[in-house]
Amino acid sequence: MKNYELVLHRVEAELAAGRLRIGGRLPGERALAEQLGISRPSVREAVRVLEAMGVVRTATGSGPDAGTVIVAEPVSPLTAVLRLHLATNHLPMGDVVQTRVLLESWAAREAASRSPELGAVSALLDRMDEPGLSPEEFHLLDAEFHVALAGLAGNVLIAAVMESLRSAIHGYVLAAVPNLADWEATAVGLRAEHRGIVAALAAGDGEGAAGLVAAHIHGFYQAARLPS
Structure with a gap:
C-alpha cells in the first residue's frame, strides 16, 4: 500500500x-x-x-x-467518476440505459407504495410545458424530474446514483437531439409520458408506473438512435 x-x-x-x-x-x-x-x-x-x-x-x-x-456530498465524486468513464467509452451507452431502467423502474414501483407527495414533480412538469424552451433547457428540467422521481422511493444511495448518471449523460442526450426527426413532436410525447408516469404514481399503480418509466427511457434512446 x-x-x-x-x-x-x-x-x-x-x-x-x-x-x-x-x-x-x-x-x-x-x-x-x-x-x-x-x-x-x-x-x-x-x-x-x-x-x-x-x-x-x-x-x-x-x-x-x-x-x-x-465537504463531500454523495453525488460529487460519483458524477466525476461516471463522466470520466463515459468520456473514455468505458461505460457503453447500452449499459447506462439498462442501469437507468433498472433503477428508475424500481424507484417508481417503490414510490407508488409510499403514497408520495407529488407536488414537486408536478411543478417540474408544469415548467416543461412553458413555451419556447430550448432542448437544453428542456433536458435540464427532464434530468431534474427523473432525479426527483428516484428520490420519491426514499433510498438516498439510489437517488445519488441517479443524479450522477443523469449529470454524466446530459451531454450525450443533447448531442442526440439532431438525430430526432422532429424535436417539437418528441417533446410533446415526452411531456405526455411524464404525465402518465405521475398519474400512475398518484393512483398507487407501481407496476404501471414502472412499465411506463421503462418504455419512456427506451423510447427516447431508440428515437435518438442511441444504442440501448
Whole structure:
C-alpha cells in the first residue's frame, strides 16, 4: 500500500465510525504524518486526492475556515467518476440505459407504495410545458424530474446514483437531439409520458408506473438512435 493510501483509509474509517463528519476538519499535516508514520509530502498527496474527489476543501491560514474540511456530498465524486468513464467509452451507452431502467423502474414501483407527495414533480412538469424552451433547457428540467422521481422511493444511495448518471449523460442526450426527426413532436410525447408516469404514481399503480418509466427511457434512446 502506498503511503498516501494510509491517509485515505484513515479518513474512510473515521467517516464510517462517525468520528468525522461533513464540516469536520482533518488533523493537521504534521499530526497525520506522525500518527501514520509517513512523510508530510505523502499526507499532502492524499489531501490532493481527496480534494480532487470532492471529499475535502482546503484553505490556508489560521482563521475559522482554514485547514482541510470534509465537504463531500454523495453525488460529487460519483458524477466525476461516471463522466470520466463515459468520456473514455468505458461505460457503453447500452449499459447506462439498462442501469437507468433498472433503477428508475424500481424507484417508481417503490414510490407508488409510499403514497408520495407529488407536488414537486408536478411543478417540474408544469415548467416543461412553458413555451419556447430550448432542448437544453428542456433536458435540464427532464434530468431534474427523473432525479426527483428516484428520490420519491426514499433510498438516498439510489437517488445519488441517479443524479450522477443523469449529470454524466446530459451531454450525450443533447448531442442526440439532431438525430430526432422532429424535436417539437418528441417533446410533446415526452411531456405526455411524464404525465402518465405521475398519474400512475398518484393512483398507487407501481407496476404501471414502472412499465411506463421503462418504455419512456427506451423510447427516447431508440428515437435518438442511441444504442440501448
